[in-house]
Amino acid sequence: MARRLRALNPDLPAVFMSGYAGEASVHGNGLRPEDIRLMKPVTRKALLDALETALKPVLERSH
Numbered sequence: 001m002a003r004r005l006r007a008l009n010p011d012l013p014a015v016f017m018s019g020y021a022g023e024a025s026v027h028g029n030g031l032r033p034e035d036i037r038l039m040k041p042v043t044r045k046a047l048l049d050a051l052e053t054a055l056k057p058v059l060e061r062s063h
Contacts, residue, residue, distance in 0.1 A: 003030025013054035017042060 002014045016031055019040040031037070036050045 001030070002035070006030055011058075013058060015047075015050045015054050017047075 002012075002016070006012050006014075014031060014035040015038065016029075016035055017038045017040060036054055038046060038050055
């Protein structure tokens with residue numbers, strides 16, 4: 001999904017969530033080193049913090 005969406009918008013941030021540690025490092029998944037990776041189960045705070053971190057640069061550019 002990240003790879004396809006970034007074909008439309010290369011600057012799109014991504015938060016990757018998985019229950020399998022190995023999935024976070026699969027090549028060809030469209031993820032970049034700066035993307036956030038969360039392991040399930042995820043707390044509400046961890047998810048909200050990840051989204052805030054990912055969206056902060058986007059929101060700063062829009063102001």
